[in-house]
Amino acid sequence: MPLSDHLPNSGRHGSRIEFDRVSRVYSGADHAAVSDVILTIEPGRFVVLLGPSGCGKTTLLKMVNRLIEPTSGTIRIDGEDIRQMNAATLRRRIGYVIQQTGLFPHMRIEENIAVVPRLLGWPKESISQRVDELLDLIGLPHAYRRRYPAQLSGGEQQRVGLARALAVDPSMMLMDEPFGALDAITRLRLQDELLAIHRQLGQTILFVTHDIDEAIRLADEIVVLRAGQVIQHGSPLDIVTAPADDFVRDLVGGGEALRRLSLIDAGSALNRNGNVRNEGLPAVTSDANLRTVLNLLLQTGTQKVTVTDENGAPVGTLGIPDIWSAGLERGTES
Amino acid sequence: MSFGYLRNNWSRVLDLTIEHIELSALALLVGLLVAIPLTILIVSNTGLRLPLLMGLSAIYTIPSLAFLAFLIPSLGLGRDPAVVVLAAYAQLALVRNFSAGLRGVDAQILEAADGVGMTKTQSFLRVRLPLALPVLIAGLRIATVSTISLATVTAWINAGGLGSLLFDGIARDNPSMILAGTVAIAALALTADLLFRGMEYLTPGARVQRIGRGRTA
Numbered sequence: 149m150p151l152s153d154h155l156p157n158s159g160r161h162g163s164r165i166e167f168d169r170v171s172r173v174y175s176g177a178d179h180a181a182v183s184d185v186i187l188t189i190e191p192g193r194f195v196v197l198l199g200p201s202g203c204g205k206t207t208l209l210k211m212v213n214r215l216i217e218p219t220s221g222t223i224r225i226d227g228e229d230i231r232q233m234n235a236a237t238l239r240r241r242i243g244y245v246i247q248q249t250g251l252f253p254h255m256r257i258e259e260n261i262a263v264v265p266r267l268l269g270w271p272k273e274s275i276s277q278r279v280d281e282l283l284d285l286i287g288l289p290h291a292y293r294r295r296y297p298a299q300l301s302g303g304e305q306q307r308v309g310l311a312r313a314l315a316v317d318p319s320m321m322l323m324d325e326p327f328g329a330l331d332a333i334t335r336l337r338l339q340d341e342l343l344a345i346h347r348q349l350g351q352t353i354l355f356v357t358h359d360i361d362e363a364i365r366l367a368d369e370i371v372v373l374r375a376g377q378v379i380q381h382g383s384p385l386d387i388v389t390a391p392a393d394d395f396v397r398d399l400v401g402g403g404e405a406l407r408r409l410s411l412i413d414a415g416s417a418l419n420r421n422g423n424v425r426n427e428g429l430p431a432v433t434s435d436a437n438l439r440t441v442l443n444l445l446l447q448t449g450t451q452k453v454t455v456t457d458e459n460g461a462p463v464g465t466l467g468i469p470d471i472w473s474a475g476l477e478r479g480t481e482s
Numbered sequence: 483m484s485f486g487y488l489r490n491n492w493s494r495v496l497d498l499t500i501e502h503i504e505l506s507a508l509a510l511l512v513g514l515l516v517a518i519p520l521t522i523l524i525v526s527n528t529g530l531r532l533p534l535l536m537g538l539s540a541i542y543t544i545p546s547l548a549f550l551a552f553l554i555p556s557l558g559l560g561r562d563p564a565v566v567v568l569a570a571y572a573q574l575a576l577v578r579n580f581s582a583g584l585r586g587v588d589a590q591i592l593e594a595a596d597g598v599g600m601t602k603t604q605s606f607l608r609v610r611l612p613l614a615l616p617v618l619i620a621g622l623r624i625a626t627v628s629t630i631s632l633a634t635v636t637a638w639i640n641a642g643g644l645g646s647l648l649f650d651g652i653a654r655d656n657p658s659m660i661l662a663g664t665v666a667i668a669a670l671a672l673t674a675d676l677l678f679r680g681m682e683y684l685t686p687g688a689r690v691q692r693i694g695r696g697r698t699a
């Protein structure tokens with residue numbers, strides 16, 4: 149049996165997740181941890197749940213794979229009420245990644261990655277082939293197969309956690325502050341790789357963080373939570389430029405203007421007039437964001453950069469005034 | 483004192499050693515059959531843990547000779563009452579260590595086992611049990627060593643084993659016989675201890691701890 153037969157989601161889109169007036173009250177608590185949440189996550193979207201510690205992000209996330217049951221309300225995946233499904237069967241269909249990796253310390257890396265395929269009874273050869281594929285996907289050498297989690301760095305362990313969650317190519321992933329314990333550089337790299345994986349596989353991702361910068365880097369949509377309620381749901385640009393209230397404004401916080409720049413790509417702010425051939429200027433591709441460009445200008449001390457298409461052909465130039473006006477325009481748009 | 487008895491009667495000492503092993507093994511087997519359900523009970527109902535362990539400690543404080551004498555009216559003499567007493571004494575070491583081992587497994591790892599879609603049985607057999615195994619084997623080791631040494635006393639009610647050498651030696655004022663019994667019991671207990679320590683060392687859980695301390699797998 150070819151490996152692809154075990155990966156029913158291959159080439160398909162992600163799942164739709166619907167929260168229909170979902171609440172959860174912990175016994176003994178005086179208010180709901182999650183309160184009356186109505187939210188639809190469209191297939192294939194990368195959605196970040198954002199909010200301060202204790203606002204109910206984890207509770208909301210764990211209700212999707214039934215590690216926590218709602219007190220009231222209904223959660224549907226692709227239209228089907230998850231209470232109608234067997235919990236273990238449901239969880240095998242959902243990739244789940246948590247902060248401290250949750251790797252099984254007594255299992256080798258290959259066993260950790262193969263946990264779900266084993267539970268599903270895949271034949272040995274398919275499992276072995278899949279483990280190799282996944283190690284390639286997350287950028288770890290095949291030699292790591294025989295190691296134990298404790299023999300890997302924190303970042304490597306988190307990659308293995310990601311590989312385990314991706315093993316059966318699930319149509320959705322739940323990720324609870326997966327990069328929260330990593331150093332800044334490793335975190336950035338893993339964020340980029342996660343984005344690349346999402347672009348390639350197109351599953352629905354529900355990602356929890358309390359870090360606004362991480363949310364902006366990753367999200368197609370951000371859902372801001374406070375005290376168990378959805379305060380705002382929109383694109384990162386919406387959240388940054390049009391915060392729904394003071395709470396969101398505070399959350400978005402100080403570096404707002406710079407964050408706005410990081411949401412605009414060089415291509416759209418381009419000054420297309422004039423002399424494109426400008427030798428000696430530093431070059432960026434048109435999908436680089438303005439924050440990166442600004443950084444580059446400050447570092448190199450030049451007035452302008454050349455913007456190129458993905459093949460390296462110059463399409464225009466970009467200087468501080470262009471960046472400034474682009475930031476202003478976007479800021480007053482809404 | 484001399485090793486004269488051991489030299490001249492080594493085949494009797496060997497027979498008694500085998501008898502001693504049989505008695506201890508039987509007592510441990512019965513002990514396990516009781517300890518395992520008790521452990522499962524208090525791991526799933528944590529409120530019962532303290533009362534049960536206190537009860538088992540209370541049993542442990544009963545003097546062994548009194549306990550044996552107490553059983554003579556109902557079970558008579560011989561191996562049966564000895565097995566009951568030894569199995570009862572073993573409960574404390576077994577249940578305390580078994581429950582500590584199972585409860586000691588990181589809750590986050592157990593939640594990860596649920597999260598990937600393991601059933602309760604799969605999570606127990608594939609995650610909880612292997613991670614608790616070093617502590618479980620340690621419990622078994624402690625229970626075994628103490629059972630081997632306690633099984634000496636039960637010779638007093640004709641349960642056989644190496645204790646006979648001690649009681650006979652005292653009765654006949656034969657120090658060489660007492661020495662032979664003592665040496666054999668000590669050797670047996672030490673062997674059991676080493677055997678279980680070896681098993682502990684080989685468990686995946688112990689290997690993980692060695693890796694954690696920076697040694698290789």
Ligand SMILES: Nc1ncnc2c1ncn2[C@@H]1O[C@H](COP(=O)(O)OP(=O)(O)O)[C@@H](O)[C@H]1O
Binds near residue numbers: 181206
């Ligand atoms: N198992 C639990 N029992 C009781 N209260 C809980 C439990 N888990 C979380 N809570 C409470 O529910 C609220 C939301 O928690 P959580 O979902 O973990 O928030 P977040 O992930 O945003 O930090 C908090 O007030 C927390 O104290």
Ligand SMILES: [Mg+2]
Binds near residue numbers: 205
């Ligand atoms: Mg949380």
